[in-house]
Amino acid sequence: MEACARVLQLVQLTASGRPRLESGEVECQLLDGIDLEEDSGKWALKSGILSLTTHRLLWLDERLMKASAVPLGSIGQVYASKKSLKSMFSTPRLKFQVWTQKDGRVSSQGQDGAAGSIVLSILFKGRTGPDSFVQRFGEVVKAQAWKVNMAPQIRSSLDESVPAGEAGPSSGTANIPRRPPPTKINPAMAGVSGILRKEQEQQEEVDKNMKEAFQDLNGLMSKAKEMVQLAEKMRARLLQGQSAGTDEEGMGTKQEMQDWMLSVGIASPVTKESAGALYHQQLSRQLADFVKDPVQRAGGMLALIDAYCLFNRARGTELISPEDLLTACTVWATIDVPFRLRKFDSGVMVIQSVSQSDEEVFMRLTALVKSGEAAKMGIGATEAARALGMAPALAKEQLLAAESRGILCRDDGADGLRFFHNFFMDISITTLQEGS
Template sequence: MAVPAAPSQQDDVDTFNTFWREVDFTTAMRPRMLEDEVEVLITQEVTVLHNERTVGYGKGSVTLTTHRVIWQPAEGGDMAAPIAGGLGRVARADVAQRTFKKSSKVSLYLRNQLNGGEEPEVKLRFHHRGRDAFLEKVTVLLEREAWKPKVADASLTKPSADDAFSTTSAGIKGIIRQQERLRNAEKRVVNAAFSDLDSLIAKAKDVVQVIERFSQEKGAAAGADHEKLSAIVQSLGVSSPVTRELAGGAFHAELAREMADVLGPLVERLGSVLTLPDVYCLVNRARGTELCSPEDILKAAKLMGGLGLEFALREFDSGLLALQHTSHRDEQLRDRVTVMAEELHALGQGLRAMVVARELRCSVTLAAQYLELAEQAGRLARDEGPEGLQFYPNLFPAFVAARELDDEIQP
């Protein structure tokens, strides 16, 4: 009887390089989801092994989705590039065998039969915890094969027989009935999908479709003045928002990354400083039905600077909290506000917070903070009178300098 050949080192290298591929990430280091892909679990302190050795992919985080296993380095850890392996290549998953002690590793056995009939495998080592939860969920995913194309719920896309034209379906009442049927169908999809993991996997495509429809309808309700902003926010709809169940103890860190991805493209339109109430509204609009509390938004905002993201939390002297983009420069802002004050002063008018808010496309509260920054820098002087608070170019330094010069000239 022929003895199967021992696996060669080249076969092991081919197995590792064939399964693991570099993956596309956002600027906030969140993996870009594929079509109909949904995140299922995020686990920290996981190492990717090759031949039982760490090969530059030390302790990082693993994101398990309906389509892939994604590894990315921990903050401040290895500089290895994020990698991902498709679940379509995996035949089964099991706890790696160990002689005497309970193993902390999970083996993913690949479908291709190489090495004389032996199953090639890749391994993940869970340093802290999460092995059992990962194994349970990846087993369900492999059974469901959620990465394969599925037909979406017809009730969400195609009109039913009841929608055919008739006297009862015409007019306002007919439109209301159609909308009601569509909402009921969407409600059934969401309730069924989030009842358990199996249903979420099976209904992933339908859930994404419902969220996209939700974003579009909210955008359509906006006025013409907000059409461009609505289009941007709709394109940022988070079809797989991070949740506590998904991320566990890393929830706020992952939420911070998600917030950076949502807010980054809005900087050009809304400015480089966003108040937390504005952040709360924008992020929750992008998340659709998975709303975050103000406390969660604040905790995530406090982590953004330490995570090296494009935003960091800033507290103004008044106590106002805002997220500030790395491109923001107070000097440029003071220059703009000063020029605005000089132009109005030439017309015999003062500069109000309302005018600054309109010109800079920010809230009146934030505009008031900008005026105070310019005042603190000695660029503006305030005038509180019957007409309210106004600001003018600060001419006192020039006046004082002129008086001092006159004193020097006069004997």
């Protein structure tokens, strides 16, 4: 593993163990039971998960919670496997050449910044064969999505200066900055009408970019830069609206921006097509990453139906069924994630943070029913929800759970269902016997 770390790029993982994707990077296919080894035998990675993205090849060891990456831009040549009688009884493999730097690490700039090369092999030991992966691998490499963010920078650097031969005989050997062409004044763009016309043209350009971007995957990749800039403008406008004030127009703009941001959702949702046999496992990990903030905002507990709505909204068109969500939540018991699925006696199912214990909640409820007017009037679901920072329906479930433990007792009267401190739990039978 140490020899591998000196060659491949290290990948950061999320709290659930999924790799953190780069900007604009999308998962294309997942395979399990994959070996990745250096062809000369210096190192080998055994029985991991291979993730093909639009930018990298990721190899993940779920047991050690470590991941390595090979940038697709560093791949120089893919060697076609020869089919023979011997290959029918051996493990399928895919060999490819990777450009390396002087220090032996893979070169993210491809052949331009390379000092040598090595040959890596992917061994397919899982249930999925190599045919579908090889086809998808070829499509992704041909699309070259990793160059989308690099191309504008390269073009801008080339536009800043021109070679001496193109600048004229008096330019010498130095590069001369290119002068901007003289600006021509258009009378139609002057005045208020010109400003409105310019804004309309910009809006039409944004609409055009949006339509072209979602035509197909290649269109989305080619328009990635424009989409990122648009998202940044939306985010900046939302933050500006939060600090500007709370007038009706500002609140309307803020709500509109929040709806837009929610519609963007998860950049690379796990699907059955991309994950295959690993679908529910990877969906479970992605769900754990997604519900982190909603569960925290909901006081450590989120209703399963609320999680289903939020998660599906973030996934856009890649909707999941309630059965898939329930299965993904049950997988949490077998992997190391900070959440668990809980079912109350009433049948209500929630996603609960493992850091939230029932004893802590019961202590807060006990302190609440003993303080001030609550000691006389009791508390309901609304007061408990305000104190616990969660939805009233879930706060009621906590009150009922505290009642089943004997901590609280109820009074179902004209004021509705109210809960009081159970003083009988404070009475010692031994003390009563001694007093009598």
